[in-house]
Amino acid sequence: MRVLGVDPGSVVCGWGLVEGQPGGPRYVAAGTIRTAAIKRGPSRLKKIHEELVRIIDEFTPATLALERHFIAANVQSAFRLGEARAMALLAAAERSLELFEYPPNAVKLAVAGHGHADKEQIKYMVRRALGLDAGEALATDAADALAIALCHCGRTRGAHFTESIERNRADSGSIAR
Amino acid sequence: MRVLGVDPGSVVCGWGLVEGQPGGPRYVAAGTIRTAAIKRGPSRLKKIHEELVRIIDEFTPATLALERHFIAANVQSAFRLGEARAMALLAAAERSLELFEYPPNAVKLAVAGHGHADKEQIKYMVRRALGLDAGEALATDAADALAIALCHCGRTRGAHFTESIERNRADSGSIAR
Numbered sequence: 001m002r003v004l005g006v007d008p009g010s011v012v013c014g015w016g017l018v019e020g021q022p023g024g025p026r027y028v029a030a031g032t033i034r035t036a037a038i039k040r041g042p043s044r045l046k047k048i049h050e051e052l053v054r055i056i057d058e059f060t061p062a063t064l065a066l067e068r069h070f071i072a073a074n075v076q077s078a079f080r081l082g083e084a085r086a087m088a089l090l091a092a093a094e095r096s097l098e099l100f101e102y103p104p105n106a107v108k109l110a111v112a113g114h115g116h117a118d119k120e121q122i123k124y125m126v127r128r129a130l131g132l133d134a135g136e137a138l139a140t141d142a143a144d145a146l147a148i149a150l151c152h153c154g155r156t157r158g159a160h161f162t163e164s165i166e167r168n169r170a171d172s173g174s175i176a177r
Numbered sequence: 178m179r180v181l182g183v184d185p186g187s188v189v190c191g192w193g194l195v196e197g198q199p200g201g202p203r204y205v206a207a208g209t210i211r212t213a214a215i216k217r218g219p220s221r222l223k224k225i226h227e228e229l230v231r232i233i234d235e236f237t238p239a240t241l242a243l244e245r246h247f248i249a250a251n252v253q254s255a256f257r258l259g260e261a262r263a264m265a266l267l268a269a270a271e272r273s274l275e276l277f278e279y280p281p282n283a284v285k286l287a288v289a290g291h292g293h294a295d296k297e298q299i300k301y302m303v304r305r306a307l308g309l310d311a312g313e314a315l316a317t318d319a320a321d322a323l324a325i326a327l328c329h330c331g332r333t334r335g336a337h338f339t340e341s342i343e344r345n346r347a348d349s350g351s352i353a354r
Binding site for chain 1 (some may be wrong): 217218219220222223226246247248249252253255256257258259260261262263264266267269270271276
């Protein structure tokens, strides 16, 4: 199951894809969508939307994972973040992806072991979890997006485990009958 | 010049089209996009986006006008409003519409003569300005969207006037040569 993590921002939008598999998640691809060169806000949103749809079509993830924020520096930054996030929500709906949202400290906890890890710690732990060698460039926003995808894989690992137990139990039940 | 006013909301999104013309703006169409029956937020956004693009394609406005908010009840409502607004911004960018934003009290001032008019007053003044007869149904959110479009027409009337003066002056200049 392939998961696309997205860390939206109107100037830099990070994205990262991992493949959830029994031996632990595998790195697929990651990058950033940069819109600083585009003057107008609506054209920036259009670029973010277009790129996210292109990434979904190229890598065919089944799930999109996002952070769900509860605070913002101020109302204007909440509006801007809402607008950028909306491009990811729209792309997920247009391509029928399952959507999951996690609080930022849950993502940090899942990846770095505590809820207050800084960006460098997150990047280090993401690299380690996915076995990326030091030569491979990884932008901070791309690392954040991979962290969100990894958080989702961590959460669903438990669910899969439960599901597989129940499936086995049902199987043995049918044998017994 | 046709103007599409949009009053975005995640549950009800109002829209209204007016044609700016020398004798005063003319009513073209108005309505609401209602998404209450759709459970998931991303699917609501998709519906708003799809409908706005359909309206633009059907009525071919040159301009999209929106309110620019500076306050919100709280951060969560700012996120939700930002997400709904983003669908209008994206549709404008995708169809290469000019975009104009006005503070809510500028819209009220333009339509009702003072910046603190309530929704019923706005609706009454919109009906009067566009000569809509009492039999024609007009949802409150559609009236708000028409008010935004009317505000834009009021703003640009001055600009058109200046432009026409300058054009005449240039014409007479060419005659004199």
